[in-house]
Every structure is written in structure tokens, then in C-alpha cells.
Amino acid sequence: MNAQTTQKDTTEKVDEAVTGVTNWWNNPDTHEMFIERPLKILLILVxxxxxxxxxxxxxxxxxxxxxxxxxxxxxAAEDTPQYRAQEARRQQRMKTLGNVGRSVAAIVIWTWAALAVLDQLGVNVAPLIASAGVVGVAIGFGAQSLVKDFFSGMFILIENQFGVGDTIQVGDVVGDVEEMSLRITTIRDIDGALWHVRNGDIDLVGNHSARFSTARLQIPVSLMANPDKVSRVIEDAATAACQDPEVRDLVMGTPQMLGPSEFNPTYVSFRLAVQTMPGEQWTVARHMNHRILAALHQENVVLTPMDSVLVQNMENNG
Structure with a gap:
């Protein structure tokens, strides 16, 4: 009798356990917790x-x-140095924009995924979104300069104001752009110093690498020199200098003699200008100054007041 009672109690307990497990498994909340939510989270991640x-x-x-x-x-146009320089600049700008676009897309997509997963885990994301809005406003007020830097950097890229490799002037800093981000522009100046300029601080920028540059030369000679002869010697020397292999690919046009541009009690200055490759005006100007000075000496052009005195003495003694 006791064995039968014990067996009956055991059977009832097993039945109750099976019924409990069955009821728990058939409960919609259980299905939602262990099947629906994991599947939804997995789907969100996928x-x-x-x-x-x-x-x-x-x-x-x-x-x-x-x-x-x-x-x-x-x-023929595609083989010119001007075209190759502009093309390299355009390609660098496209790569920078592509990197920024990928970063923005990743931030947006994974922020949405994180909020969706939290919602599936039962976390009320509405207060989080509201808090994020409040925090965003607070950060906006507390870090206005940072926000300004990012927006300025975005517009610099979109408007193609300058790019990596360009020679620019920001305030008193003149140099080559080595690196660009949405917040910082890194510039290497002529002395080798590396400047980190916040994009929000760039109110006025000069780009020496946009399309072309101009090499302007001021050649001072004595007031006693023949202006017609000086103009001819300077222009001929400049034209010949532009054909030299050292600078031939850096020059975009023919030199233009603009004539006397400045009078001084001891000298008169002749101005010469020529278009060059972007950022190469200083290299071309140095080479042309060298050739022009040599030509002036060769043609015995009077350069200084002391030369004028020597010439007059020679004429008087002659």
C-alpha cells in the first residue's frame, strides 16, 4: 500500500513538473524572451x-x-605638368572625402543598431535619446570651438579650398599641407616646423597651389643704365632661363616684361612676371634671378651708384 502511494505521488509530481515546464514553454513571454528577442537582435546585427x-x-x-x-x-593636354598636378590634387581630395563618408556612415549605422538592441533587451531608449539630446546641447555649449572645427573642416573639404600637398598661407604661417582631418590641418613651413592649425581658426587662407602661381621679379639697376637695353637684356635672359631643363616643366607661360615699376634716388626697379606651376613660383624666381644677374653683368649694365661713378670716370679718362 505504501509502495503504491509513493509511486502515485511520484507520478503526480512528475506530471506536475512536466505540466509546469510545458506551461512555461508555451507561455508567450518565454517565447519572446528566448526565441523572438534573440532572433530580432541577431537580425538587427545582420x-x-x-x-x-x-x-x-x-x-x-x-x-x-x-x-x-x-x-x-x-x-597633349593630359601630358602637361599642370594637368598632372591638378589631377593629383583632385584625387587626394576624393580619397579624403571617401574616408570621411565611411566614418560618418559607420557611426550612424552602429548607433541605430545599438539603440535597437537595447530596445529589444527591454531598455527604454526614449529617455536615453532625450538624455543624449540634452547632453548634446550641453556639449554644444561647452565645446563650441570643437563643433566649429568639425564644421569648418567639412566645408573646407566640400568647397575644395585646399588639400594635402598644397602650399597655403594661414596667418603668418606659409607651408605645405601634410595632413588634414575634420578638426586639424597640419602645415610644414619652410624652416621645417610643423604647425597644427585648428580648422575653426582658419578665417582667411591663401592657396598657392590652386591652378597656377605667378613668379614676380623686381630687378634693381642704376638710374644711369639705359632702360631700353635693361628691358631687352632682362627679358631675353628670362626667356632663355625658362627653357632650362631645371625649370622648363615648372613654367606655364612666357615671361612678361612690365617695365620700370619703382623709382628710388639710387636705382630704378624693373618688374618681370611669369606664370608657373602651383607653388613653384619661388623655385622659378630664384633660377631666373641667377640667369638675369649673370646676363646683366655680361652686358655691362650699370647696377649700383658705385658702378655709375666708375663708368663716368672711365668715360672721362677715355
Whole structure:
């Protein structure tokens, strides 16, 4: 009798346990907790991965298309140094924009994925979003300069004001742009110093590498020199200098003699100008100054007041 009772109690307990497990498994909350939510979270992560992959692919394809797309020019035009310099600058700008686009897309996609996962875990994301808005406003007021830097950097890239490799002037700093980000522009000046300039502080910038530059020369000679002879010697020497292998590929036009531009009690200054490759005006000017000075000495052009005295003495003694 006791054995039968014990067996019956055991059977009832097993039945109760099975019934409890069955009821727990059939409970909609259990299905939602262990099946629906994990599947939804997995689906969210898969969708985020797919969107991130698609965004990177689209941006990469658009960047590559932008780099490979070239204006319809003749073969001769494409072989010029001017075209190659501008093309390299354009390609660098497209790569920078592509990197920024991929970063922005990743931030947006994974922020959405994180909020969606938290929502599936039962976390009320509405207060988080509201708090993020409040924190964003607080950060906006507390870090206005940082926000200004980012927006300024974005517009510098979009408007193509300058790019990596360009020679620019920001305030008193003149140098080559070595690196650009949305917040900082890094400039290497002529003395080798590396300047880190916040984009929000760039109110006025001069780009010496946009399309072309101009080499302007001021050649001082004595007031006793023949102006017609001086103009001819300077122009001929400058034209010959532009054909030298050292600077031939850096010059975009023929030198223009602008004539006397400044009178002084002891000398008169002749001005000469020539278009050069972007940022190469100083190299061309130094080479032309060397050739012009040698030509003036060769033609016995009077350069200083002391030369004038010597010439007069020679004429008087002659």
C-alpha cells in the first residue's frame, strides 16, 4: 500500500513538473524572451553588418569612380605638368572625402543598431535619446570651438579650398599641407616646423597651389643704365632661363616684361612676371634671378651708384 502511494505521488509530481515546464514553454513571454528577442537582435546585427558593408562599398565605388573620372582633354593636354598636378590634387581630395563618408556612415549605422538592441533587451531608449539630446546641447555649449572645427573642416573639404600637398598661407604661417582631418590641418613651413592649425581658426587662407602661381621679379639697376637695353637684356635672359631643363616643366607661360615699376634716388626697379606651376613660383624666381644677374653683368649694365661713378670716370679718362 505504501509502495503504491509513493509511486502515485511520484507520478503526480512528475506530471506536475512536466505540466509546469510545458506551461512555461508555451507561455508567450518565454517565447519572446528566448526565441523572438534573440532572433530580432541577431537580425538587427545582420542588417547593421549588411548596411555597413553596402555603405562602404557604395562610398568606395563612388570614390573610385570620382578618381577615375577625368575631363575630356586631348592627349597633349593630359601630358602637361599642370594637368598632372591638378589631377593629383583632385584625387587626394576624393580619397579624403571617401574616408570621411565611411566614418560618418559607420557611426550612424552602429548607433541605430545599438539603440535597437537595447530596445529589444527591454531598455527604454526614449529617455536615453532625450538624455543624449540634452547632453548634446550641453556639449554644444561647452565645446563650441570643437563643433566649429568639425564644421569648418567639412566645408573646407566640400568647397575644395585646399588639400594635402598644397602650399597655403594661414596667418603668418606659409607651408605645405601634410595632413588634414575634420578638426586639424597640419602645415610644414619652410624652416621645417610643423604647425597644427585648428580648422575653426582658419578665417582667411591663401592657396598657392590652386591652378597656377605667378613668379614676380623686381630687378634693381642704376638710374644711369639705359632702360631700353635693361628691358631687352632682362627679358631675353628670362626667356632663355625658362627653357632650362631645371625649370622648363615648372613654367606655364612666357615671361612678361612690365617695365620700370619703382623709382628710388639710387636705382630704378624693373618688374618681370611669369606664370608657373602651383607653388613653384619661388623655385622659378630664384633660377631666373641667377640667369638675369649673370646676363646683366655680361652686358655691362650699370647696377649700383658705385658702378655709375666708375663708368663716368672711365668715360672721362677715355
Amino acid at each position: 542588417v547593421a553588418l549588411i548596411l555597413s558593408w553596402l555603405a562602404r562599398g557604395i562610398i568606395r565605388r563612388a570614390t573610385r569612380h570620382g578618381i577615375e573620372r577625368t575631363p575630356l582633354l586631348s592627349t
